[in-house]
Amino acid sequence: MVFDPADTLACMRLVAGLADLDTGRAVCHPTPADPAGTWLGVDLLVALGKRLDAPTLERSSTRAWPLAGVWLRAEPIRDLLVLRAHLLTPRTLGRLVVLGQQCGVRLWLIVHRPALRAAQQRTLDQTGWQTMGIADLHRRWPTAVHQSDPPPPTGDDDCFPAVPGADFLVFRAACRQLLDPDSFAQVDRCYRDTMHQLLAWLADRTSLLQTMHRADLAARRDPIWPDGDEPSSIRVDRDRARQSLALAWDSFTNLVAGRLVALTTTDHAPAQTLVRLRAVQAAFLRYGLLLNLDPTMLAMAGHRDGRPTLTPQVATRLRGCCTPRYTAAAALALATGADAADLAGLHLGALTGDAAVVRLDGQALPIPTHARSLVRALLIQRRDQHANANAYLFAGRAPGRRASDDTIRRLLEQATLHAGVAIPGTRNVHRPAAWFAQHGLTLTRLPVPPPKVAPS
Amino acid sequence: MARHFLGLEGAMTVPTEAFLLTHRAVSDLHTTGAMGVVHGEAGLGKTFAVDDALARCEGVQACAVSFPSRPSMRVVALGLLQALTRAASLELNRFQATQQLLEELGQRHRVVVVDEAQRLNRECIEYLRHLHDHPATTFALLLVGGDGCWEVLSREPMLRSRIYRRVTFRPLTNQEVLRMIGDYHPLYHSVPDELVLFVDDHFGHGNWRNWAAFTHSAATLCRRSGRDRLDEDVARNVFALHGGGVATR
Numbered sequence: 001m002v003f004d005p006a007d008t009l010a011c012m013r014l015v016a017g018l019a020d021l022d023t024g025r026a027v028c029h030p031t032p033a034d035p036a037g038t039w040l041g042v043d044l045l046v047a048l049g050k051r052l053d054a055p056t057l058e059r060s061s062t063r064a065w066p067l068a069g070v071w072l073r074a075e076p077i078r079d080l081l082v083l084r085a086h087l088l089t090p091r092t093l094g095r096l097v098v099l100g101q102q103c104g105v106r107l108w109l110i111v112h113r114p115a116l117r118a119a120q121q122r123t124l125d126q127t128g129w130q131t132m133g134i135a136d137l138h139r140r141w142p143t144a145v146h147q148s149d150p151p152p153p154t155g156d157d158d159c160f161p162a163v164p165g166a167d168f169l170v171f172r173a174a175c176r177q178l179l180d181p182d183s184f185a186q187v188d189r190c191y192r193d194t195m196h197q198l199l200a201w202l203a204d205r206t207s208l209l210q211t212m213h214r215a216d217l218a219a220r221r222d223p224i225w226p227d228g229d230e231p232s233s234i235r236v237d238r239d240r241a242r243q244s245l246a247l248a249w250d251s252f253t254n255l256v257a258g259r260l261v262a263l264t265t266t267d268h269a270p271a272q273t274l275v276r277l278r279a280v281q282a283a284f285l286r287y288g289l290l291l292n293l294d295p296t297m298l299a300m301a302g303h304r305d306g307r308p309t310l311t312p313q314v315a316t317r318l319r320g321c322c323t324p325r326y327t328a329a330a331a332l333a334l335a336t337g338a339d340a341a342d343l344a345g346l347h348l349g350a351l352t353g354d355a356a357v358v359r360l361d362g363q364a365l366p367i368p369t370h371a372r373s374l375v376r377a378l379l380i381q382r383r384d385q386h387a388n389a390n391a392y393l394f395a396g397r398a399p400g401r402r403a404s405d406d407t408i409r410r411l412l413e414q415a416t417l418h419a420g421v422a423i424p425g426t427r428n429v430h431r432p433a434a435w436f437a438q439h440g441l442t443l444t445r446l447p448v449p450p451p452k453v454a455p456s
Numbered sequence: 457m458a459r460h461f462l463g464l465e466g467a468m469t470v471p472t473e474a475f476l477l478t479h480r481a482v483s484d485l486h487t488t489g490a491m492g493v494v495h496g497e498a499g500l501g502k503t504f505a506v507d508d509a510l511a512r513c514e515g516v517q518a519c520a521v522s523f524p525s526r527p528s529m530r531v532v533a534l535g536l537l538q539a540l541t542r543a544a545s546l547e548l549n550r551f552q553a554t555q556q557l558l559e560e561l562g563q564r565h566r567v568v569v570v571d572e573a574q575r576l577n578r579e580c581i582e583y584l585r586h587l588h589d590h591p592a593t594t595f596a597l598l599l600v601g602g603d604g605c606w607e608v609l610s611r612e613p614m615l616r617s618r619i620y621r622r623v624t625f626r627p628l629t630n631q632e633v634l635r636m637i638g639d640y641h642p643l644y645h646s647v648p649d650e651l652v653l654f655v656d657d658h659f660g661h662g663n664w665r666n667w668a669a670f671t672h673s674a675a676t677l678c679r680r681s682g683r684d685r686l687d688e689d690v691a692r693n694v695f696a697l698h699g700g701g702v703a704t705r
Contacts, residue, residue: 005613006613006616006617007613007614007616007617008617009617009618010617012589016589016591019591027591029586029589029590029591031551031554031586032529032579032582032583032586033529033550033579033582033583034551039551042551042555046592052555052558052559052592053555053556053559056552056555083589084586087582112613112614
């Protein structure tokens with residue numbers, strides 16, 4: 001409890017300036033004269049980054065308190081500061097305290113009076129609370145206050161350095177030679193991060209690559225019988241090996257394309273995509289795969305090739321929605337390129353607990369850090385409904401049933417409408433062969449066995 | 457531009473100290489999005505000064521609103537929403553109206569002028585503070601009030617530290633009347649100081665609204681009698697028209 005008996009502007013500004021969802025702090029400005037405390041739920045949602053009109057548009061005003069609980073855990077919020085707590089009724093104060101306990105949130109009540117009323121005091125006396133002065137509050141978060149300047153670039157912003165057009169064998173060396181140290185550091189961070197991800201992904205597919213290599217050897221084996229004398233069983237075996245190899249290769253190519261789409265989804269500049277693809281080429285070579293890249297085609301494909309992407313700005317807009325089903329559907333569609341059918345078939349177990357990774361079509365696809373809370377909110381809401389790992393993420397009306405494709409499409413449409421972001425309805429543009437051709441990529445196997453590495 | 461009381465023809469704007477301070481206050485409030493108060497007795501030119509400052513301050517979007525005595529929060533919310541949007545639904549409850557107000561007040565920098573602010577009660581002041589303090593909004597709030605305004609507002613601790621500019625309007629002193637009245641209207645050019653003070657003592661009382669009413673009547677009488685400036689006969693006739701003048705200073 002922080003007392004501000006003089007009800008000063010300085011205190012209000014100090015507390016309001018502490019609002020920072022990214023670091024787990026939310027500041028609530030309660031609407032005055034709310035005896036039932038109903039509207040405080042809406043004020044809490046607004047404090048959690050929801051748009052002012054979202055509760056009304058999404059018809060969730062009456063569910064504001066439970067939704068606030070979901071979002072408090074999803075963000076996650078560690079410190080919830082509530083201004084003008086002296087105006088809250090004892091019942092509302094009690095409700096707030098319970099919410100804070102349920103969500104593991106430190107609750108800071110800012111009281112702009114010398115003391116609380118007796119009834120309010122009695123409510124709070126049932127919980128352990130401490131008193132703190134404004135100066136103590138200031139000392140606790142000295143750097144959080146008055147931070148008006150944006151943080152310095154981290155390498156994930158729109159200012160990605162221009163990079164040389166050197167081929168992948170000398171690309172990194174050329175970057176080191178031509179770029180200034182800061183730019184090279186940014187490029188190299190992106191390069192190494194991509195390389196690390198791809199090597200881990202390939203390590204998980206070593207057995208598939210080895211199977212393909214064996215099938216390749218079998219298919220290429222020179223016939224030892226003169227023409228016409230080869231036993232039919234041997235010819236059939238070889239044809240079968242060739243067919244299996246073709247199918248396995250086709251499947252693998254699709255996986256690769258899907259992985260590359262996901263990998264480049266959050267790119268901010270064509271140069272960043274080029275750096276990633278150079279790293280991919282280097283990683284693939286270690287596994288006996290040659291990924292050819294035509295930079296001209298890549299340039300013609302254009303930045304993000306028209307795909308809507310899950311940038312921090314888009315995530316912020318989606319965060320303005322209150323309904324976890326909207327935010328999760330939109331975030332997953334944007335992060336993975338999944339369509340309505342893919343989303344409808346998702347189980348809770350397909351996502352990691354922190355919503356960092358979603359497994360879709362056998363691929364583990366990352367969800368950008370800035371968008372995880374959008375998915376996490378639905379995970380939390382479903383767990384609150386006692387859904388287990390085998391339950392569908394998007395539940396249908398009947399118990400245990402999944403939402404229909406049409407329902408998911410409507411969710412995506414609603415998210416598009418409320419958040420004002422474009423969300424792909426289909427994944428046609430991400431068909432592997434088309435995506436490869438559009439980006440001037442071709443993938444071939446080299447006649448070498450893949451390295452023997454343990455899956456990550 | 458601000459309009460003179462009774463639409464008085466030939467009247468000029470006289471830059472009193474309070475008038476100039478109001479201009480400065482409006483400009484500062486607009487720049488900072490802060491809260492301010494302009495108060496003083498009725499007729500001293502507060503509303504005229506605020507209107508003139510808003511009209512002359514470039515790029516200021518203003519919204520003026522006044523409420524009945526001791527209004528409810530819903531009346532304040534709907535009244536303000538109506539003044540801002542010209543299309544507020546009377547069926548909204550206070551919370552819905554607040555939601556729309558917060559959005560509307562965050563659209564652009566505005567100066568919201570609440571006239572007759574002495575009519576507001578504590579709840580309504582708390583409500584306006586809520587709108588002003590909310591991070592979604594970006595407006596300056598100027599409370600303009602007559603008798604008792606500052607007494608009402610200064611009782612609220614929440615306003616003490618939030619009032620960034622305060623301008624107090626007081627009746628003009630005799631010296632100020634003598635210095636300024638010649639610039640106010642051509643009727644007073646070359647009029648003896650004794651006559652000006654005679655009118656001020658019996659009618660004007662250092663109050664611009666009284667002086668405007670007097671001048672309006674005096675100008676009509678002068679025009680009818682072919683005079684081009686005020687004299688004692690005209691002054692006494694104006695007193696008679698107004699029932700003997702305005703009682704006290």
